[in-house]
Amino acid sequence: MSLIAPSNKAGGSGKGGPRRQENNRIYANPLPLLLTPTQAKGYLSPHRIWGIFGISGTIIENPHCKGLFDRATKSVWVTNHRDAMILWRRGFFGKGDLSRSEPSWHTRQVNARRDAGKSLTSEELREKRRAERRQFKMDRARAIAEAAAEAEAAFAEGREASVIAIPSGATWKPQPSSATGQPQLVAKMTVDAVEDDVEEEETLEDVEHLQLTLQEAFFVIWNLDCLTILDPLTHEPLSLRDIWSTFQQAHWPSGPAVSLSRIYADRFDNPFLVNYVAYHYYRSLGWVVKGGIKFCVDLLLYKRGPVFQHAEQVNLSPFAVVVIPVYEDPEDRKTSPFELNNAEPFTWSWLSTINRVNTQVQKTLILTYVTIPARTRVDTALLSSPACLAHYSVRDVVVRRFIPARMRD
Amino acid sequence: MESHPSYALLSELTTKYPRTAGSLLQTYNDLKLAQQWEDLEVFEVPSCSRGAFKGQRPNTTAVLYVIPCSLSESLSLSWFRDAFEDMGKPPHIYLAINAEDSNIVYYKLSPGIVKPPV
Numbered sequence: 176m177s178l179i180a181p182s183n184k185a186g187g188s189g190k191g192g193p194r195r196q197e198n199n200r201i202y203a204n205p206l207p208l209l210l211t212p213t214q215a216k217g218y219l220s221p222h223r224i225w226g227i228f229g230i231s232g233t234i235i236e237n238p239h240c241k242g243l244f245d246r247a248t249k250s251v252w253v254t255n256h257r258d259a260m261i262l263w264r265r266g267f268f269g270k271g272d273l274s275r276s277e278p279s280w281h282t283r284q285v286n287a288r289r290d291a292g293k294s295l296t297s298e299e300l301r302e303k304r305r306a307e308r309r310q311f312k313m314d315r316a317r318a319i320a321e322a323a324a325e326a327e328a329a330f331a332e333g334r335e336a337s338v339i340a341i342p343s344g345a346t347w348k349p350q351p352s353s354a355t356g357q358p359q360l361v362a363k364m365t366v367d368a369v370e371d372d373v374e375e376e377e378t379l380e381d382v383e384h385l386q387l388t389l390q391e392a393f394f395v396i397w398n399l400d401c402l403t404i405l406d407p408l409t410h411e412p413l414s415l416r417d418i419w420s421t422f423q424q425a426h427w428p429s430g431p432a433v434s435l436s437r438i439y440a441d442r443f444d445n446p447f448l449v450n451y452v453a454y455h456y457y458r459s460l461g462w463v464v465k466g467g468i469k470f471c472v473d474l475l476l477y478k479r480g481p482v483f484q485h486a487e488q489v490n491l492s493p494f495a496v497v498v499i500p501v502y503e504d505p506e507d508r509k510t511s512p513f514e515l516n517n518a519e520p521f522t523w524s525w526l527s528t529i530n531r532v533n534t535q536v537q538k539t540l541i542l543t544y545v546t547i548p549a550r551t552r553v554d555t556a557l558l559s560s561p562a563c564l565a566h567y568s569v570r571d572v573v574v575r576r577f578i579p580a581r582m583r584d
Numbered sequence: 585m586e587s588h589p590s591y592a593l594l595s596e597l598t599t600k601y602p603r604t605a606g607s608l609l610q611t612y613n614d615l616k617l618a619q620q621w622e623d624l625e626v627f628e629v630p631s632c633s634r635g636a637f638k639g640q641r642p643n644t645t646a647v648l649y650v651i652p653c654s655l656s657e658s659l660s661l662s663w664f665r666d667a668f669e670d671m672g673k674p675p676h677i678y679l680a681i682n683a684e685d686s687n688i689v690y691y692k693l694s695p696g697i698v699k700p701p702v
Contacts, residue, residue: 245585247598247606249684272610272686273618280618298618312702382589382617386686407585429602446656466685468655514658 198482204265205461205479207401209236240402242392244413249425251392251404252384259385262402267463267480268395269387274298276481280383307349315342388466389422389447390454397561398459419561422447426513438512441555443563444500444547446513452545452567453498462494471532472540473498473516495538496571497529504549530576540574585609590616594626597635604634604652607682611652614680614688615639631666638671649677650690668695 213222213232222232240258242251253259253269259278262268271278279296286296322339329336387395395402396418403412413421426446427439439445453474457464463477474496477484484493499517502508508518533540548566557563585591585605590612591598598605608626615621615637624639629651636651649671653659671677676694683689 245606247585247602248610248682248686249606250686270685270687273613316702380589382613388684391685407587466683466687468681468683468685468687468689514656516656 202264202267202480202482206399207238207240207261207265207268207395208399209238209265210234211236237401242387242402242404243407244404244418244421245407246425246429248386249389251387251389251402253387254384256381262385262387262395267465267477267482268391269385270466271383272386273383275301278383278385281379281381284379310349311342311344311347314347318342389425390451391464393418393422393451394455394458398455416560420559423558441550441558442507442511442513443550443553443555443558443566444502444507444511444513444515446515448558448563448567449500449515449545449547450498452564452569453496453543455564456543456569457496467495470495470536470538471529472496474543475538476541492537492539494541495529495533496541496543499542499544501544501546502549503546504551507547507550526574530574534576541571542574543569543571545569588613594635597626597628600628601633601635604654607652607654607680608635610682610686611650611680611688612637615650629667629670631670632663636667636671647674649674650680651677652680652682655681655683664693665695 211234213234225232238258238261240253240262241255242253242258245252252272253262256278259269259271263271263277267276270276271280273280274283275297277297279298283296283298286299318339318341322336322341325339326336392402392404396404396415404418405412423445424439427436450473454464457474457476463480465475465477465481467473467475472495475481476494476496478493481493497517499521500515502518511518530540546568548563553563553566557566585598588609590609594605594608594612597608601608612624612626616624620642621639622642624637626635626637629636632651634652636649638647638649640647651667651671667677668674673695676692676698679691679693681689681691
């Protein structure tokens with residue numbers, strides 16, 4: 176279920192059936208645009224006739240969201256709650272800037288004050304999981320110390336050491352005594368909540384916004400036309416041409432030196448363009464694309480969305496994508512003012528590290544090579560519009576560790 | 585960015601060091617509003633051309649130091665050494681790496697080799 180929306184089912188926080196149904200209902204639309212097919216009744220209805228000419232009677236419902244461009248963070252902020260939820264729920268665009276994924280900061284604060292956290296948000300679940308892991312590590316350390324002391328004592332006495340069980344991650348269960356810290360905290364919070372409840376709830380302003388990367392924002396604007404971007408100072412909507420050039424200029428250094436802009440302008444290896452090519456490629460194939468910084472990669476691909484897939488389910492887990500820019504002309508790389516990540520050839524140790532990290536969290540690694548066209552071959556005037564994207568090419572390679580001794584199927 | 589309520593506190597450092605303004609604001613918001621740190625103060629680290637934070641996690645007394653940076657920056661060991669010097673040589677500092685989608689990954693840095701606690 177949406178972890179912040181209240182559930183009116185009795186078994187609201189159960190996993191499995193009811194939660195999946197709730198998720199299927201809330202996240203039913205893969206894109207912000209809603210297509211409502213018309214009901215054609217009868218053979219001679221106008222819609223059928225128009226259909227013969229290839230004109231569809233489907234009604235497109237456009238939510239017309241608004242966002243603000245922020246140069247400092249190189250992103251688009253959607254502060255309106257309705258727009259933010261539409262963009263998140265229909266396609267998982269963006270991320271709440273004070274939350275793990277869905278903008279849930281306000282709900283978490285209200286929950287904390289009211290201490291009625293029956294259905295935990297993902298952040299609260301994360302804290303619980305971390306506390307349990309800390310407890311497990313302490314139990315394990317204590318067991319190891321005991322085993323070592325026992326071995327020492329046994330050796331000194333010349334007898335066999337008795338076996339002490341060392342807890343393993345798979346079988347350890349959290350002990351109820353480890354929760355002694357929490358009841359006191361809970362009690363404290365309810366006392367404060369009763370006193371401050373009335374004033375705090377009324378004055379708690381929702382300061383969270385949904386943050387879209389420049390790539391997500393441009394995809395939604397250019398392909399779906401359901402987002403308008405306002406200039407942060409004048410609050411005037413920007414035209415598509417303005418947006419295209421502003422997003423590229425966001426990667427130029429800010430400062431008074433106008434002469435420097437010539438070095439940064441008209442370059443095919445602008446980080447916005449290179450990342451947009453990869454983003455657009457996967458989005459247009461139907462994947463939900465999110466940022467991958469938590470797993471040392473550039474992008475994460477989900478089949479339906481982060482809500483439907485978790486790392487625990489191996490066959491459904493998302494793909495981790497590393498975007499590797501490849502210069503068609505090596506001269507371009509030498510003259511490049513941008514420091515693109517991974518433009519230098521990978522060392523084996525780095526590739527092994529990334530692969531290891533992702534195997535541990537059960538994600539498959541994909542290397543995506545984006546070829547940057549040469550300035551000598553392609554006219555840089557094309558950069559004034561998205562038409563230049565046709566000159567980039569994308570190739571992807573799946574990387575898996577192969578251990579002959581263990582993988583026999 | 586200017587309209588965000590946190591901006592007023594950081595405006596001096598964001599105008600002085602515009603390149604790191606975004607990561608400074610994002611990290612401040614995360615620490616103050618999402619992590620709910622107490623006694624959060626911002627101070628300048630001139631050798632790294634940015635601001636940094638010190639504060640306490642909720643219900644603890646240990647003062648922790650956080651220095652923000654962006655994912656696209658290249659940092660060097662001498663940068664870290666200067667950061668430790670300028671922040672008053674704390675036992676460890678947290679490096680807050682900001683991504684454009686507002687994800688922040690915190691790395692704990694200590695000078696020298698440190699054995700893990702458990």
